Amino acid sequence: MLTLIKNGEVYSPDFIGKKDILVVDRKIGFIQERIDVPTDFVHIHVVDATGKIVVPGFIDAHVHITGGGGEGSYRTRTPELQLTDATLAGVTTIIGVIGTDGTTRTMTNLIAKARALEEEGITCYVQTGSYQVPVKTLMDKIEDDIILVDKIIGVGEIAISDHRSSQPTVEELAKIASAARIGGMLSGKAGIVNIHVGDSYEHLRLIEEVIKTTEIPIQQFYPTHINRNPHLFEAAVEYAKIGGYIDFTTSSIPNKENDWNIKSSKGLRRLLDDGIDIEQITFTSDAQGSLPKFDEQGNFTGLGIGKVSSLFEEVRDAILIEGISPAVAFKVITQNPASILKLEQKGTIAAGKDADLVILNKEDLTIDNVFAMGRMMVENGEAIVKGTFE
DSSP states (O other), rough: EEEEEEEEEEEEESSEEEEEEHHHHHHEEEEEEEOOOOSSSOOEEEETTTTEEEEEEEEEEEOOOTOOOOOTTTTGGOOOEEEEETTTTTTEEEEEEEOSSSSOHHHHHHHHHHHHHHHHEEEEEEEESSSSSSOOSSOOHHHHHHOOTTTTTEEEEEEEETTSSOOOHHHHHHHHHHHHHHHHHHHHHEEEEEEEOOOTTTTTTTHHHHHSSSSGGGEEEEEEEETTHHHHHHHHHHHHHTOOOOOEESOOOOOOTOOOOOOHHHHHHHHOOOOTTTGGGGEOOBBOOOOEEOTTOOEEEEEEEEOOOHHHHHHHHHHHTOOOOOOHHHGEEEEEHHHHHTOSSSSOOOOOOOEEEEEETTTOOOOOEEETTEEEETTTTTSSSSSSTT
């Protein structure tokens, strides 16, 4: 199948001007100033992107695809992700994680859901494990999971600085990182360790101690939720200054009275003003994860749920409200996660890459069309491909 997207203003995510893009089956075939539709040839589906912006399909690197939570007992287990939750939000690649509940949410279920989402049309990988240490893997070891299972690209989310974590030691975290690193090296994968960082004033200390006391590089860790409160955010700024990756969570609720999470778009503005390299920063949604509220004694008081739609909403606010350049802002959900996670076919618009594309209305940056692996999933803002049970 051939699809020709004409006259779009293309952000690859760097701005490369007005281009025509020819999609050949699942890949981007050609990007040129002008591509004419030949006569007496096979049918080519032409999409007019005049006055619109074309960007890479969004990558959401932290999604509870099988559901999450349960901090308020069984009835608060959150539902699994549906296909159009992702596609209507422009997300074409997802990394699935488990989270708090490593007992009733299992690795077998996680991998099965990832494969189901791929059958329905988007790309999905997973991390092995959950909050708990020792890590609950699919097979015997972290290395085995990463090396032998195509869908598993790293470890996580391992919880630190949180009353729900297993309170891992520096030595335990170092061994996890080492196993992930070896597994990644031997399989050509990222082998990243995705770290859930909680409310504690311990902040990122465990990671920092591993870096100080071992040969493991700081880039082996991928801490998330760094905007969950002001004091963690300040610690994350210092962590970024020594070269660490940091990930904002775009789904958020206040955890206690007068203590709001740092809005991702505003946090991005602050980091850029502080001179942090944009390539160290990503946004993820924490979609389908529970957003529990606890009082100062750690008692459960309420619950929200993460939404994939929050991912691009925050990037959009970064551009329209915070005044950040689109070429910079788009990177936190395209090129940067693709680079950190070694997803070489994702995150940029270039010949030979996967044809994951989002077409935006230029005036208000609303999503018009979404292509995943060359297949149109959303047209004129409406889902034209739905999940099996939607």
